[in-house]
Each structure stands twice: as structure tokens, then as C-alpha cells.
Amino acid sequence: MTLGDSIRHGAKWVFIGNTGSQIINFALGLILARLLMPAEFGMVATILIFTSLAGFVAGGGMGQAIVRAKEATKRDFDLLFTLQALIGLVIVGFFFAIASWFGRWYDNPLYADLLRVASLSFLVRPFFNVPSNMLHRDMRFKAKTAVQLTNLVVYNGIALSLAWLGYGPWSLILAGLFSAVAGALQFAWYARWRPGLCFDFARAGELMRYGLLASSNNIVHYVRSQLPTFMLSRSIGPAGVGLFNKAESLATRPHSFITGSVYEVLFRALAKEQDNLDKSRYLFFRSLTLVATYGLPFYVGFLWLAEPLVVTLFGHRWADSAGPLMILSLAAPLLMIENLSGAVLAARNCLGKELVAQVVMIFIAGAAIMAGLPHGMTGVAAGLLVAMLYMSTHMFWLAKQSLRARWADLARAFLPALLLNAILAAALWLTDQMIPPHIQAIDALYVLLMAVTGGLVYTLCFLYLPIPALAAETGRWKVKLKLAKAAA
Numbered sequence: 001m002t003l004g005d006s007i008r009h010g011a012k013w014v015f016i017g018n019t020g021s022q023i024i025n026f027a028l029g030l031i032l033a034r035l036l037m038p039a040e041f042g043m044v045a046t047i048l049i050f051t052s053l054a055g056f057v058a059g060g061g062m063g064q065a066i067v068r069a070k071e072a073t074k075r076d077f078d079l080l081f082t083l084q085a086l087i088g089l090v091i092v093g094f095f096f097a098i099a100s101w102f103g104r105w106y107d108n109p110l111y112a113d114l115l116r117v118a119s120l121s122f123l124v125r126p127f128f129n130v131p132s133n134m135l136h137r138d139m140r141f142k143a144k145t146a147v148q149l150t151n152l153v154v155y156n157g158i159a160l161s162l163a164w165l166g167y168g169p170w171s172l173i174l175a176g177l178f179s180a181v182a183g184a185l186q187f188a189w190y191a192r193w194r195p196g197l198c199f200d201f202a203r204a205g206e207l208m209r210y211g212l213l214a215s216s217n218n219i220v221h222y223v224r225s226q227l228p229t230f231m232l233s234r235s236i237g238p239a240g241v242g243l244f245n246k247a248e249s250l251a252t253r254p255h256s257f258i259t260g261s262v263y264e265v266l267f268r269a270l271a272k273e274q275d276n277l278d279k280s281r282y283l284f285f286r287s288l289t290l291v292a293t294y295g296l297p298f299y300v301g302f303l304w305l306a307e308p309l310v311v312t313l314f315g316h317r318w319a320d321s322a323g324p325l326m327i328l329s330l331a332a333p334l335l336m337i338e339n340l341s342g343a344v345l346a347a348r349n350c351l352g353k354e355l356v357a358q359v360v361m362i363f364i365a366g367a368a369i370m371a372g373l374p375h376g377m378t379g380v381a382a383g384l385l386v387a388m389l390y391m392s393t394h395m396f397w398l399a400k401q402s403l404r405a406r407w408a409d410l411a412r413a414f415l416p417a418l419l420l421n422a423i424l425a426a427a428l429w430l431t432d433q434m435i436p437p438h439i440q441a442i443d444a445l446y447v448l449l450m451a452v453t454g455g456l457v458y459t460l461c462f463l464y465l466p467i468p469a470l471a472a473e474t475g476r477w478k479v480k481l482k483l484a485k486a487a488a
Contacts, residue, residue: 031160032159032160032163032171035160035163035164036163036168036169036171036172039238039239039242040168040169040238040242041169041238041241041242041245041246042238042239042240042241042242042245043108043110043111043114043169043238044114044169044172044173045229045241045242045245046106046111046229046230046238046241047111047114047115047118047173048118049226049229049230050095050102050115051095051115051118051119051121052222052226053219053222053223053226054091054094054095054119054122055122055125062080062083062084063080063129063130063132063133063136064214064346065214066080066133066137067133067136067137067267067268067271072137074196075198075200077130077133077134077193077196078195078196078197078198079198079199079200080126080129080130080133081126081127081130081195081196081197081198082197082198082199084125084126084129084130085126088122088123088125088126089122089123091119091122092119092120092122092123095115095116095118095119096116096119098115099112099113099115099116100112102115103115110169114169114170114173117170117173117174117177118173118176118177120177121176121177121180124177124180124181124184125180126195127184127187127188127195128180128183128184128187130193130195131184131187131188131190131191131193132144132147132187132191134191134193135187135190135191136264136268137268139265139268140190141264141265143190143191144190146186146190147183147186147187147190150182150186151179151182151183151186152179154175154178154179154182154183155175155176155178155179156175158171158174158175158178158179159171159172159175162174162175214346214351216351216355217342217346217351217354217355217358220355220358220359220361220362221358223362224358224361224362224365227362227365227366227369228244228248228369228380228381228384229241229244229245231366231369231370231373231380232244232377232380235373240376240377243318243320243321243324243377244321244324244377244380244381246310246314246318246321247310247321247322247323247324247325247328247377247381248324248328250302250310250321250325251299251302251324251325251328251329251331251332252328252335253298254295254298254299254332255295255332255335255336255339258291258294258295259291259295259335259336259339259340260339262287262290262291262340263339263340263342263343266283266284266287266340266343266347267343267346267347268347269283269347270283270284270343270344270347270348271347274347274348274349277403277404280344280347280348280403281403281404281405281409284340284343284344284399284403284405285405285409285410285412285413286413287340288336288337288340288410288413288414289413289414289416289417289469289470290473291336291340292333292336292413292414292416292417292418293416293417293420293462293470293473295332295336296332296333296417296418296420296421297420297421297424297454297455297458298332299329299330299332300421300424300425300428300454301428301450301451301454302325302326302329303326303329303330304425304428304432304450305446305447305450305451306322306323306325306326306329307319307322308443308444308446308447309322309443309447310322310325311443312443312444312447320377321377323377323378323381324377324378324380324381327378327381327382327384327385328381328384328385330385331384331385331388331389333392333414334385334388334389334391334392335388335392337392337395337396337410338388338391338392338395338396340399341392341395341396341398341399342354342395344399344402344403345395345398345399345402348402348403350398350402353398354395354398357391357394357395357398360394361387361390361391361394364387364390364391365383365384365387367383368383368384368386368387369383369384370383371383372384396410412469415469416467416469416470419465419467420458420461420462420465420467421458423457423458423461424454424457424458424461427453427454427457427458428450428453428454431449431450431453431454432450435449435450462474462477463477463478463483
């Protein structure tokens with residue numbers, strides 16, 4: 001199998017996994033939104049700020065280092081397991097020690113108990129992460145997808161059952177813990193892996209040199225992403241956090257399952273081709289073209305349908321999420337550029353430069369959020385949009401330098417998607433003018449009519465407009481849809 005075929009095959013399975021995850025999470029999230037109150041979602045989101053941050057420390061970036069490495073042995077994976085297990089024990093002890101103070105900080109003792117139970121997942125993570133890294137390195141994305149989807153069924157089954165029984169925020173915390181155990185068992189089976197211990201600290205130092213930069217970038221990026229939740233939790237309380245978190249979650253879903261699918265495969269492919277500049281440049285800009293083509297129409301829809309969409313999906317008590325959703329949707333192209341530029345920098349060992357950009361971004365994002373706080377959730381979202389503009393520009397500039405590319409290459413990569421989405425926006429406007437007011441007043445029906453019309457127009461334009469940059473992609477889809485015959 002050629003590298004191009006491996007990338008397409010891997011991206012297909014990662015996309016299936018991410019899309020399946022989004023669909024399952026989204027569908028079951030609709031039910032959870034009616035079983036749990038915004039404040040309960042807000043409590044769990046606050047806990048996850050700290051446990052997820054600790055997760056980056058627990059991983060240490062060494063898994064990413066092994067995925068990138070040209071050679072990796074069983075001894076390397078045993079060393080990875082040993083180090084992550086030791087770090088996990090320290091983290092669990094730390095959270096148990098500070099839990100009481102944490103509850104007092106938020107003036108609610110329930111936070112302390114939630115934090116203690118959530119931290120137990122760090123005892124499971126080494127059993128989860130190591131075989132997952134093995135599958136990633138071997139580009140066995142089909143197996144990873146199988147585990148991902150099965151694990152989602154376990155998580156959501158437990159969460160829904162406990163929420164139905166009235167366990168409130170505990171339903172999400174316990175579901176996360178038990179699904180981690182289920183995922184660890186599945187990954188170990190697929191990778192044919194058994195845990196082993198290794199104390200080769202000389203080799204550990206080699207892995208940690210790259211891993212330290214990788215984990216530092218992940219930590220700084222995570223801190224930056226959680227700034228809105230943390231600052232809102234101290235200003236407008238858990239209900240506001242829940243509403244903003246719902247808007248942010250919806251706004252990032254298409255980005256997660258499309259751009260996120262490409263990132264994993266692109267990183268491994270660029271690591272393999274790190275000495276081939278022309279091939280790396282092609283892979284990067286081709287990936288940008290495709291993620292923009294497949295991802296941007298979702299955000300055009302969010303901009304047009306934010307309020308009726310939120311009300312239809314989650315109910316009227318979540319209606320205030322519509323304002324931040326519209327603003328955050330404008331950041332879609334910026335997220336795509338930043339994310340895939342990050343894959344370039346990680347694969348070409350330029351993480352030190354990315355770390356500087358991420359640190360600067362924390363201060364810019366913090367200042368932007370502070371400026372927006374007096375205007376509530378929409379002000380915070382607007383501040384984030386400004387900060388993301390800076391970050392995407394900085395990240396692409398770094399990737400451009402590493403690949404010796406040009407700004408014009410970025411414009412060319414986005415042109416096909418911009419053309420298609422301009423047509424989509426015009427079609428939505430025309431459809432809106434044609435729908436009678438009494439139909440528009442029925443949120444669910446209005447959303448359905450607009451989505452169907454927009455989807456048909458975009459699909460037809462994608463398949464039949466003569467756009468050279470998309471000719472190969474549309475050709476493959478025409479063959480799959482039996483609209484054309486495969487080339488001999």
C-alpha cells in the first residue's frame with residue numbers, strides 16, 4: 001500500500017470513528033440535556049478542567065514521541081507504561097490531598113468528592129494509552145475506531161442509566177471511569193499487549209526530550225482552551241458555564257471529527273516524510289483543502305440556524321447558547337489552520353517554536369476574555385475569536401517557514417471551499433425568503449427544510465462544479481455513488 005493509500009485508508013477509519021463518536025455523543029447528549037440541569041453539566045466541566053490538565057502531565061508526551069520515532073521496541077513500550085503508571089500514582093495522591101480545599105474554593109463539598117472519584121482514572125490510563133500508541137504507530141486506525149465506538153456505547157449507556165436514576169453529575173463522572181477500564185481491555189486485546197516494567201532511564205531521557213515539548217504544548221493549549229470555562233465559573237456560576245460549554249461543544253464538533261481525523265494520520269505521514277520537503281508541503285496543503293471543503297458548510301449552517309437549532313436540539317432553557325455559537329462558528333477556518341499547522345510542527349520537530357506561540361496565546365486569550373466578560377457569554381466568545389485569529393496566523397507562519405511555503409499557498413488551499421460555501425450561503429438566503437413565516441415559527445421544521453436544501457445544493461455543487469483542485473476527490477465520490485465508472 002502506498003503512502004497516499006495508507007493516509008486515505010487511515011483517515012477514513014479515523015473519520016468513521018470520530019463521526020460515529022460525534023453522532024452517538026450528540027444523540028445521547030440530547031437526552032442527557034433533558035435529564036441533567038445546566039448547573040450539573042457546569043460542575044462536571046469544572047472538574048474536567050483540572051483532571052484533563054493532569055492528563056497531559058500523566059502522558060508526558062512520550063506516547064507521541066514513540067509514535068514519531070523511526071524505531072520503537074517492546075522495551076520502549078514497557079518503559080512508557082512504567083513511567084506513566086508512576087506518574088499516575090502521584091497524580092491520584094495529589095488530587096486526594098487537595099480535594100477538601102477544592103470543595104471549599106467552590107463553596108460546595110460535592111466538588112471534592114467528584115474530584116476524588118474522577119482522579120481514579122489515572123490508575124487506568126497507562127493500560128489505556130500504551131496499547132493505543134502501539135496501534136497509532138502501526139497506523140491501525142480501524143482497530144482504534146472499533147475501540148472508540150464500543151467505548152462510547154459503554155460510556156453513554158452508563159451515563160444515561162445513572163442520569164435517569166437521578167445521580168446528577170455523578171452519572172458523567174462514573175461513566176468516564178468505567179468506560180476507561182473497558183477501553184483499556186479492548187486496546188490491550190487488539191494490540192496483543194501485556195504490561196511490562198522497564199527502568200531504562202537513559203532511554204527515558206531520550207523519549208522525554210521530545211515528550212516534554214509535546215506535553216508542554218498540550219498543557220499550554222489545554223490551559224488556553226479552558227480559560228473561558230474557568231473564568232466564567234468564577235463570574236457567572238455553573239449555569240453560565242453549562243450554557244457556554246454547550247455552545248462551544250456544538251461549535252467544535254465538525255472541527256473535531258473532520259480536522260481531528262486528518263490530524264492523526266497527517267502527523268504520522270509527515271513524520272515518515274520529514275526529510276521530503278515537497279511531499280510534506282503537498283500533504284499539508286492538500287489536507288487543508290479537504291478539511292475546509294468538508295467542514296465549512298457546517299459552520300455556515302450554524303451561523304444561519306443557531307437559535308432554532310439550539311432550541312430544537314436541547315430545548316428552550318439552552319436558548320442562550322445560540323449567541324456564543326454564532327460567534328464561535330466564525331473561527332472555523334482559523335481552527336483548521338492552527339490544527340494542521342500543529343501537525344506539521346510536531347512531525348518536523350519544531351515544538352519549541354509552537355510552545356512559544358501557545359504561551360503568548362494564553363496571555364492574549366486571557367486579556368480578550370477579560371475584555372469580553374462584561375458583555376457575558378457573547379463577549380467572551382468574541383474575545384476568543386480575536387485571540388484565535390492571532391494564533392492561526394502565528395501557527396501558519398511557523399509551518400510556512402518549516403515547509404518553505406508561501407501565504408499564497410494558503411489562499412489557494414481555501415479557494416475551493418470558499419467558492420462552494422458562498423454558493424451555500426446564497427442558497428440558504430434564497431430558501432429563507434421562500435419559506436412562509438408560519439413555517440419559520442416552527443423551529444424543528446424550519447431547521448429541517450434549511451438543512452435539506454443547503455445539503456442538496458452543496459452536494460450538487462461539490463460533485464459537478466468544475467473545480468480543478470477537487471477533481472480527484474469528486475471523481476472518487478462519483479464512482480462510489482455510481483455516478484461515473486472507475487477509470488481502467
